[in-house]
Amino acid sequence: MGRNELLAVEMLGEYRRILLSHIEAQGGQLVEFVGDAIFARFNTATAAVAAAIAIQQHLLAFNEARDKKLPRLQTRIGLHKGEVMLRDGAVYGDSVNIAARLEPLAVADGICISQTVYDEIRLTLSSPAKRLGVQTLKNIQQKIRVYLIKPAGIGWRDHLHYFLRALNKAIVAYRYPITVCVFAIIAAGFYFIPRWLVPGYAANYVEIADFQNLMSEKGDADYFSAGITAAVRSQLADMRDVYIVDPKEGVHAPIRLEGSVQRLGDNLRITYRLFRRKDNVQIAGGKLDGTYQDIFILQDRLVGEIARYLADEFDLQNFRPAPLRLTGDVTAYDYYLQGLNFLNKPTTHENIDSAVQKFNAALVHDSKFSLANTGICEAYWQKYEITGAGSWLLDAELHCLNALKQDEKSVKAYKSMGAIYRDTGQYEKAIVYLEKAKKTNPDDVSVLVALAGVHFLLGEKKKSEDSFKQIISSFPKNWRAYDGYGYMLLRSGRYDEAINIYLKVLDLTEGNVTALNNIAIGYLYKNNFKGAAVAFERAAELDPNAFVFANTGSMYYLSGDYAKALEMYKEALRLEPASYQWMAYIADAYKWLPGNKSLADEYFKNTIEYANKEILLNPKIAKPYQYIARAYAYFGRFDEAKKMMIISDEIDNESTEASYTHLRIAVALQDDESIKKHASNLLEGEYSDKLLLSDPDLSILKESRFSSIFLKQK
DSSP states (O other): OOSOHHHHHHHHHHHHHHHHHHHHHTTOEEEEEETTEEEEEOSOHHHHHHHHHHHHHHHHHHHHHSOTTSOOOOOOEEEOOOOOEEETTEEESHHHHHHHHHGGGSOTTOEEEEHHHHHHHTTTOOSOEEEEEEEOOTTOSSOEEEEEEOTTOOOHHHHHHHHHHHSOHHHHHTHHHHHHHHHHHHHHHHHTSOOOSOOOOSSOEEEEOOOEETTSTTOOOOHHHHHHHHHHHHHHTTSTTOEEEOGGGTOOOSEEEEEEEEEETTEEEEEEEEEETGGGEEEEEEEEEEEGGGHHHHHHHHHHHHHHHHHHHTTOOOOOOOOOOSOSOHHHHHHHHHHHHHHTSOOOHHHHHHHHHHHHHHHHHOTTOHHHHHHHHHHHHHHHHHHOOHHHHHHHHHHHHHHHHHOTTOHHHHHHHHHHHHHTTOHHHHHHHHHHHHHHOTTOHHHHHHHHHHHHHTTOHHHHHHHHHHHHHHOTTOHHHHHHHHHHHHHTTOHHHHHHHHHHHHHHOTTOHHHHHHHHHHHHHTTOHHHHHHHHHHHHHHSOOHHHHHHHHHHHHHHTOHHHHHHHHHHHHHHSTTOHHHHHHHHHHHHTSTTOHHHHHHHHHHHHHHHHHHHHHOTTOSHHHHHHHHHHHHTTOHHHHHHHHHHHHHHOSSSHHHHHHHHHHHHHHTOHHHHHHHHHHHHHTTOOHHHHHHOGGGGGGGSGGGHHHHHHHO
């Protein structure tokens, strides 16, 4: 906002369009726009989380499809479940305030959820998650347990971010010099490790991290360093048989490029480091110095050096990517990057106006700067999203057409036009412009995937599938081709085929967390809990946290592998030693392992102890009462279990966790009517019949007297 208000306003329109589409798709209702934020409510926690994950995945896809020179559109989301007051369409109450306070706790591309939300979605959640522990929220009396969900994958920077938040001020004051010294020592050590045998690769993937701005206290990217990153990615993407990925996509490539930018006055320094992930062996590194006026020369030199090293690493013919000809005017280029920066900010009128102002300034210095017109096109498109006024849509189309007049080979402009028409339901027009983009650059896989996706939206399923197969045939080593096809198969209910496609993605990109999550989702839809467990476990190896281990353990538990479930649950408890929930899970696993009753007893006793501690801390949260009730039911203390559930129901009597706990107690009591009631409640929610029947604690449901429950469900 401070640097480019026009761009911020422009981005708000795109942001709102994306969010509202997924909010409506999950049955949510818009409450109001609050500045650069959207406030919405849902009928279930599951629907809210599904919308949030879809939003973040859409934003990732949106950023992937757009010109890599443009800044990324990112957001944070906060979710909480609770009672609210409704008055004249407005929503009030502490639950609203809690959700608002959770949002800033999330990292970019992340979703922060409260314990009450987590309790409902933990069994079906496939996206990477991290427990953030108890958080004190401003003006909120109770303390809230918080979890982070990040569909793109939770990387070391995210873990470091939350680790630093937990440090006291004294340590924080010295963390930067300490970190710099440690990294310098590590980098120096790895730099002198000799390059032994060059490994073979199934596909030549290179991960390009965001170049960092060394003049920023946090080392974050700014508009200028982000522009250099985008330029490097764009130029290197032209290398034949080399595939460039963004680490935010959840892909861990065998080769990684990191870099930084330092600008002092008119002097500019760009440094880079190219290394193999395995053993962290450096392939190359260097620095380029020059003046700001030399930026285009420096970028071309940087890309040329990296391309040469990559050709040697992958045993390819040396190829120097063509220079990126955006504009011949450095000042115009700078204004353009500032405009893109505003496009990546929250979409408000002010940010959109600032973006347009910067792009127009770029056009003042270079009237034929096609991408500046494309930027204005996208800015006005966001204006249309905010206001719904057709005049803004006409202005957007006009500037995209101007961009195409200035550069008829601008794939970026064609893609922007295609996206506008696709997202407004004008699929035929979208196809026209995407076809032109395809004709301009037939090797742009993102265009081809988008085009096949529009045919799917049109209901032309065979044509869409044939297109995806043709893309895969033409680009057999590009994981995005398979990913697009796999997503289409999942949406079509063809789970086995989707799983096979994502297995191919893993052949190409072994560390692809996105593919692992989609495989797990496919198995979950098929009620194949063992398959889902294996996929989740592999994802946990790449991004270990307590939630993922517990979720993996639950899949093993449902598949009958109690020893493996116990192993996963213990790993979760190791990471979060005070979690009564993981203690209860461990107790459940022990009770099914012969000769371990005493250990089950011990862990259920610990469950009661630590859950009571939670109640002292947060008496208005239902979850600890529910887990105490489960433990009491195990010990046969049914009156006490019922008392716990009375308290729990006063707080929350609609969640799946509440119904499940009631069902566990009813099974222990062999109360057939209660069993039928609560089992039916679960089946009406998110539970499938296979899920209920696979739970060893509910094996009584397999008896013939309960068959009517499942017949009714079918």
